[in-house]
Amino acid sequence: MRDISLLVNPTSGKGRAREAARRAAERLRRDGASVTELVGTDAAHAARLAEHAVASGTDALVACGGDGIMNIALRAVVGTATPIGLIPAGTGNDYARMLGLHGSEPEDAARVVLAGVTSAIDAGRCGEQWFGTVLSCGFDAKVNERTNRMSWPRGKWRYNLAVVAELAKLRPLDYRLELDGESWETSAVLVAIGNGPSYGGGMRICPDASCVDGWFDVTVIGPVAARRLIRLLPTVYDGRHVEYSQVTTFRARRVSVATPGVTAYGDGEPLARLPLTAECVPGAVNVLVPAEPG
Template identity: 50%
Template sequence: MTSEITLFVNPTAGSGRGARAAQPAASALRDAGFSVRTVLGEDADDALRRAREAVAAGTGALIAVGGDGMMSLALQAVAGTMTPLGAVAVGTGNDFARALGLPIRDPAAAGRLAAEALKGGAVREIDLGRVGERWFGSVLASGFDSRVNDRGNRMRWVGGRFKYDLAILAELAAFKPIPYRVRLDGGPVREIEATLIAVGNGTTYGGGMRICADAVMDDGLFDVTVVGDCSRTTLLKVFPRVYKGTHLDHPQVTVHRVSSIELAAAGVTAYADGEQLGALPLTAHCVPGAVRVLAPGSVTGI
C-alpha cells in the first residue's frame, strides 16, 4: 500500500468548516507517517474527475472532507475499487459518517482514526445502493421527505435548518398521499398510497433522522421504510418520532428487507445521500461489499 493519502476537500462544507478541517486532518495523517496531497475541484464534475485520477494512480486512501454531498461524490470515485474511503465529517448532515460510528465535526480525531486503520492494514467492507450509475451510502428518499427537499432547495432567501423546518410546514399544508407502484425483489407490482418510501442502506438522513433505524450496512439488504396513507394529524404525531427511530412501531409504518426495489410515482423526485437523483421511476439495487471504509466494525485485511 502506498503511503500517499488523498484528501478530497469541499472547502464550502458546513459554512467553511471543510476548508478549516482539512489542515488538522492532514496533520494527524502526516504525524502517523503518511504523505498527504489535497484534491479540490472547480466544480463537482472537476472534483470527481480529479478524485478518480487519484484512485486510478493508486492512492493509499481517499479521505473525503466535508458533508454528505462530498461523501456521495467520493463514493462515485471509490465504489467497486480496492481503494479505501475515509471520512472527515464536517458538513451539516453527516449521516454517512454517523452510520459508520465516525467522529462528527472533529477533524483531528477523524484523521487519527483513518491513520490508525491504515497503519493497522484493516478496513470494513460495506454495502452500497446503486441506481443506474449512481451509488449511495445512506438513504434514498421519495415522497413527502423528497418534496420537502425540493421546496427547501427553492427557498433561496433563508438558510440552515430553519429553511427545512419551513419547508416541512409548507408541505404539510399541501400534503396528499402519493400513489406508488412498487416491486420488491422482482416480485409482483404493488399499487399503494403512501406518505413516503425511504430505501435505507444506512440508518439516517436529514442530519440524524432515523428513518431506517434498523438498517445494517453490511447485510446485503436495504431496509425499506413505508409510511402509509395517513392524515396530516397522524403525520404530525409520527414525524417527530423519526429522530429516535420509534416511528417504526406505528401501525401506519411497515419495513421490508430486500436486495432490490422498483419505485414509480408521478411528480416525485428521488434524493439519495441528500443529492438529487431525478424523477421516479427508478430501480435501486443493494450491492454487497461495494466499498471499503476506514471505520470501526468488522475488519478485513487490505
Template identity: 50%
Template structure:
C-alpha cells in the same frame, strides 16, 4: 499500501468548515507518516474527475473532508474499487458518518482514526452501497413527501442543519397529498399502494439525523424500505417528529420491508439519494454488498 493518500476537500461545506477542517485532518495524517495530496475541484464535476484520477493512479486512500454532498461524490470515485475511503465529516447533515459511528465535526480525531485504520490499528469495514443506474448512495433514497421536503430544504440557503428540514416539513404540509406508488421488491410481483413516502435505506438516516430507516444495517446485503402509508396531515404531524429517535417505526401507519432491490414507480415524484437528486420515478435501486471499504468504521456488534 502506498504512503501517499489523497485529501478530497469541499471548501464550502458547513459554511466553511470544510476548508478549516482540512488542515487538522491533514496534519494528523502527516504526523502518522503519510504523504498527503489535496484535491479541490472548480465544481462538482471537476472535483469528481480529479478524485477518480487519484483513485486510478493508485492513491493509498481517498479521505473526504466535507458534508454528505462531498461524501456522495467520494463514493462515486471509490465504489467498486479497492481504494479505501476515509470520512472527515464536517457538513450540516453528516448522516453517512453518523451511521458508521465515525467522528462528527472533529477533523483531527477523524484524521487520526483514518491513519490508524491504514496502519492496521483500527478496522477497515466493507460496507454495502445502494446503486441506481450508475449512481451510488450510502444512506437513504427518498421519494414522496420526504423528497419534496429535501427539494425545498435545498432551496433554503439562509438556514442550515436540522432546523432547515423542520421548516421544510411545515412548508410542504400545506400542499400534502398521498402518492400512488407501484412497488416491486426483489423478484416479487409489483403491488400498488397509496403512501406518504417510501424511503430506501442502506444507512439509517437523512436530513441531519432523521432516522427514517432506523434499523438498517450497512453490511447485511439488504435495504430497509420504510413505507409511511396514507395518512392525514394530523397523523403525519404526530409521526414525523418521531423519526429523530426512530420510534416512528412502531406506528401502525408505518411498515418496513427488507429486500436487495426495489423498483418504485409514481407520477410526479422525484427521488433523492444522499440528498442529491437522482431524477423522476421510476427508479430501481439495488443493494451492492461490500461495495466500499471505510476506514475506522464500526464493525457489526460494536
C-alpha cells in the same frame, strides 16, 4: 496509509469543512502521510478530481465535509480496491453516524485514516448512480428538493422550513412498488430505501438498516394528514415511528419504485426521476472505520 487524497467541500457545514480539512491534513502530515488536497469548483469538478486520484493509485480517498462529498467519494471508488475515509464536517453527517464517526474531531478522524482499518460496506446502485445511506422517494425527497432551492437560512433551519412548506402541500401519491419480484400498488406519502438507518441529520427513517447485511430496509408511510405527520416526525429521530399503524417496513435486495412527478434523492443529492430500480450491492466499497474496542 501514506499517500492520501483529501477531497474537500469548502462550503460544507457553513464553511467548517475548510478548517476541518486543515486540521486533519496537519495531523496526517505530522504522522508521515503525504496529503494532496482536492477542492472542486462544483460537484462535477470534485467528482473528476476524485476519479483521477483513484485512477492515479492513491492509497485512500478521504472526504472532508458532509454526505454530499461522501457520495462523490463513494462513486469514485466503487469497483476498485481504494478505500474511502471521512472527516465529518457537514450539516447532516449521516455517513458519519453510520460509520461510527459522528462527533469525531478532525484529528481523531485523521487517526482512523492512518490506522488503516477497513470494512467492506454495501451500497445502493440505481443504474449508473450510487448511494450509501438512504434513497428518498416521497415527501422526504420533496423536502430535499425544496431545501436545495433555498438560500436562507443556513444549516438545519433551512431543512426544517422546507419540511413546514411541504407539509402545507402534503398529499398521498399512488406508488407501484416491487420488492424482490413481488409487486403491488399502494398510496403513500413517503417511501424510503435504507442502506443505512438515517438521513436529514439523524432521522432514523430505517432504524434497523445495516450497511453490512446485504439488504435494504424499506419504510413506507401510508396516507396521513399533515397534522398526523407532524406528530409522527419527531419519533423518527429514535426510530419509534415504525410503531405507528400507518408505517410499514420491509426488507429486500432489489426495489423498484414508480410514481409520477418525483425525483429520488440519494444521500441528500438528486439521483434520478422515478421510476427507478435500486439494487443492494454487498461489500461494494471499502471504508476506513474506527477499530473495534479491545
